Amino acid sequence: MRKVRKTAEAPQVSRSAADAAGAADTPAIDVRGVVRHYRSPGRGVVHALDDVSVRVERGRVLGIVGESGCGKSTLARLLTRLERPDDGTVEVLGTRIDNAKRGPLRRMRRTIQLVFQDPYASLDPRQRVGAALAEVLDVHGLPSGPDRVGELLEQVGLVAALAERYPHQLSGGQRQRLGIARALAVRPDVLVLDEPVSALDVSVRAEIMNLLVHLREELGLTFVFISHDLGMVRHFADEIAVMYLGKIVEIGPWDAVSDEPLHPYTRALQAAVLIPDPTRDAAVAETGVTGEVPDAAAPPTGCRFHPRCPLAEDVCRTEEPALLPVPVFRKDGTQPSGEHRLACHVVRRRFAETAEAAQSPAQATAHTAAPAVRVGKETGE
């Protein structure tokens, strides 16, 4: 797919040696140990992200779930260089972007793009649809005639005639399509979607999700799909990372994380997701956690989830659990594809106990080849 696309477009600036060599094993995104703290007057230092590492292979979809303050939007801003990490590195297609200078940064903008949550707020109210798209093309020296603008609009399922409209003259769904078209204008390889359907009406969400599925097939894009809605993430992602208070607490194949979560927080999240099914036993849903997310300016010691955790023990209060692989078997005896990692003392110990009892630890940790999402650091500190 990608090859076809490349030949069809205007000559491209070579992005990096790795890319030019077509190194297929270079991941689309490689984030290593990023830290992002904000100084907030009256609150202290807000720990938005603490030592987060994540890899996304090309053509895959990484879903990120978590509640407000978990750092998922901060991660989106780091990936698109709206912000720089205080520590750690961010690589996109093998090129470091966290310390890129102006020139390389411009080229980097053409590899990774962002779709915002609120399509209306992210469009200049005084710019017509066509002008908004043409401007992006102009800025990057791409052909920007009305034909190309019409093509972009059609690519996201909008009629070319909409080019004459202002954003306020579009419906919610049309605006988000435009937001996607604008991100696609530079022909990026990676699309970061920050809650792309949360602000939309229910019936429009399906349209946008279907558009994303199409774009993935047509363009072979890599996606980072951020949402608080586990249902949507489950539907679209290949891998799911669950974040809590600036940390990844669980990451693994979509079906493993969403359907058989291991971390108590993921379980709570799963239980709290309001599934539109009144026949579901309400009592099950009540296993959710108590309390609210603590202030990120004063994260709890040890495991950050321990004050709300039903499984918390002494070790959780003092020692921060590392994000390490766990052996997972499904109920039907099969193994999910890809590595499943977890940051939880208690669940990990239970696994160890079970494995010991079964006398087959080696088998239990066996994994299928080439995990699509890997976590860079083996040990958290």
Added chain:
Amino acid sequence: MSIQPLVTEAEPVPASAPAATRSRLLARVWRDRNGRVGLIVTGFLVLVAVLGAVGAVPHDPIAQHPDDRLQGPSATYWFGTDQFGRDIAARVAVGIWTSLRVAVLSVAIATVIGSLLGICAGFFRGWVDQVVSRFVDILFAFPAILLALAVVTALGTGWQNTAIAIAVVYTPIFARVSRGPTLSVGNAEYIKAQRVLGTPLPRVMLRHVLPNVSAPIVVQVTLALSWAILTESSLSFLGLGTQPPAASLGLMVSDARSTVANAWWTLTFPALAIVVAVIALNLLGDGLRSALDPRRESRS
């Protein structure tokens, strides 16, 4: 709870409404009742000023007619004559020209410099904002007329210098008016979006920030024009603006002090011209205010 979202969310707009949306700014001002009155009266004043400037008036504005001193309005002297027998109608026309000339130049200077300072302060924040805001505070600390007086004293008289003096007074106002909206626009998602898209900074400021903060600036321009006319009049009244025998509205009001007791027309007509100009420009500002909101454009 506003009723707006329901209507904006509604869909679809007929495929081609460009004819209506393409209409020029002036046409949109014209559709506003206040704007239309402001536009007509301002246009009329400009016409009179131009006539005065090119000398297309019945009498020479500085020619003295010693026999016709303090004549009331008549067919010969429409607005009467002053204590030197000069034609007040011609002097009002020339006075409007003088006042407008000074007002336009001063406001132009103030708008460009003030808005540039304000937008930079609001967009970059940090030390830029600190420096600009303190500078603006210092200028604001002086009474406006005192500041203008100081500048004129330093530069000397002459209409350009008067304009510069008034510009100094209004620059901080424009800085302040443009800084506030820039603070919020700079935080808007669509500005962040431009950064992600790699749009160069000057272009972001020129194409995305400026248009979105232009409405309060444009409205401020019309208000400042009317104030500038008053300030020019005040300076002339104090003898530091337009110098006799040239005519200016403020100077005429000043000269009329001694004669108004028995010749009402010497004060009335120049004062009326000031009032009309100020009101017309304010109405025009109102019209611009509503015309500049893109959400007011037809949507169905």
Added chain:
Amino acid sequence: MTDKLTKARTGPHENGAPMSDTGAAPRPTGDPVLTVRGLRTAVRTASGPLEILRGVDLDVARGETVAVVGESGSGKSFTALSIAGLLPAGADVTGGSVLLEGRDLVPLPEDERRKVRGAEIGMVYQDPMTSLNPVMRIGKQVTEGLRAHGWSKEDAHERALEVLGEVGLPSPRALMRQYPHQLSGGMRQRVLIACALAPRPKVLIADEPTTALDVTIQQQILGTVARLRDEYGLAVVWITHDLGVVARIADRVAVMYAGRVAELSRTRSLFTEPQHPYSSGLLRSLPTPEHPHQALLPQIGGAPILLSDLPPGCPFAARCPQRADRCTREEPPLVNRGSASAACWFPPHEWKNTPMEVTSHAQGA
């Protein structure tokens, strides 16, 4: 319009268990506390009045939660505002009635209306931050409404302490002296619910009160409201766009489309056998665990309606896969079909076409 209402609507608990979590306590049933009949509300615009509500029928019994779902422009928020008498300037009720225990509120003058609101109808809004006064202590905000309804200072204080405890807030006494910014989002929303419930109203209208909250907090608050509904015997009208919330909290659901109720069903039957093609389409468009991973979702397609330019006939006809000639000529009334009422000419067993097709990603014409 008023003859379209469904007289033979079943009570909330005639068969089947209650849907919500704390449904163990038997809830009082009986006559509807709140009855809305043929409610019409219009907004004045430059091009004449625009009808937002075009005849809404609804009733809520003691101890019952009725969810009102719909998308932007469906009129769900206007329904809440019309019932509470809080319409924004430029909007007026132009027809129909809002009966609170048989008394019509629509013709009441504003000062009478104000007495009813608060004392008998409590209201909770979506945004807990903007609904609370940032410079007023929590205690004052809760007692203020009570004082306005004639409570003595001491009684109001006692009641405030009591109700803050009832909504699940810890140490109410200390909380009374705090300011809104010192509370978390979930706690603020609980304070708002306490404010609404302090005068012991009969009806609680909740306009998307949990939308801005995190899912784990949302879940806790839904549980609290269900408990309070049972304790107070409240009639709850819950406005939302989230079908997950509906499934958790509602006994019955009114699905709104283009300013009218398209379907009014018991919650379980809405999800199992929707009676209106629109509700059917909405439900099918949600990704469920059963839906194939990364496959296309069935979408309703077509453009949302434009209230200022409604076609004759059924407003959903243009987007409806079951459309027949009749639909574009006559607007169907809301008719009773046993467990549900629907404004559709065709009951589900007469639907010929696939409820909603998986179409391309392009927007419908």
